[in-house]
Amino acid sequence: MHSTFFGVPLQGMGNTTLRIFYLFFRPLQKLPLGFHYFWGKVFAWVARDVIRYRRDVILANLSRSFPEKKYGEIKQLTGEFYDHLGEVFAEAMWFGGCFRNGEKLHRQQLCRITDPEVLISAYENSPSIMVMDSHFGNWELIGGLYRYFYGIAPEKQTIPEEAACVVYKKLSSPFWEKFFSVNRTAVMKDDFEGYVESRNVLRWAVEHKSEKKMYIFPTDQFPYKGTIRHEIPSFMGQKTMAMEGGTALARKFRMAVLYMSFDRVEKGKYEVNFREICPDASQVTTQEILEKFYAFLEEDVRRNPANYLWSHKRWK
Helix, strand or coil: CCCEECCEECCCCCCHHHHHHHHHHHHHHCCCHHHHHHHHHHHHHHHHHHCCCCHHHHHHHHHHHCCCCCHHHHHHHHHHHHHHHHHHHHHHHHHHCCCCCHHHHHHHCCEEECCHHHHHHHHHCCCCEEEEECCECCHHHHHHHHHCCCCCCHHHCCCCHHHEEEEECCCCCHHHHHHHHHHHCCCCCCCCCCEEEHHHHHHHHHHCCCCCCEEEEECCCCCCCCCCEEEEEEECCEEEEEECCHHHHHHHCCCEEEEEEEEEEECCEEEEEEEEEECCHHHCCHHHHHHHHHHHHHHHHHHCHHHECCCCCCCC
């Protein structure tokens, strides 16, 4: 058995369906971004008007988060959300077509880090750093973070790729689990080992405790079963349950903690920026970190509501 198939590692996959899928799909992924945006519009139309994907959840979330808005405004926001979801889909598919071709991603300038000095300074002045991100913008493009530096001399970009640890939650479908694990790390090196499932991240951190790392941790998900929960008094005007997640890890290893914003400024253009939550997580409480994270996130969501993932039940 070959170790790769159309550039995709297949060791241990045992999934003929995925092999066949990639046989037809990989060449399509390499087509221009405009091609994918066309199908993204089709995807948005199907989700909105044909299958009405989680429409009730979206309407309920938006209505509860923006009680001052009239029904017509909520309906318009709902339509804009579906359009954004279509773009997320399109950009993620194109991103996968940049397999081991980070220069292609860099040339496209799909995403740009606006304040690299904040990220670099935190990394240089802390044992490790925790970057807390959310489902704001296009979370499927985070794996390309190292290709979003522009206008900065290479010698000043002092965070090596092997320092990254991208945390994710395992999907229930083995097919989509393998697909997205390959797609999200498309432009990383072949031997990249930092794509770590959330249940394994503590063990991974202990194994690498002597190394300076940059953890990228999704933080706005509803707490998983069995996780420690914290109540945020108000996020989008509602009490919100948050999971401890990356904050416990940051406190244990005295990490600096940053909030990462992934803001869509126009179609095909995102700005990535960072704000400090604390320089040393061991000196503050988990609750303080989480409340500051959600305060930053609310600022972003209120400024650009359609940019957030409203189709998930965040208030159960």
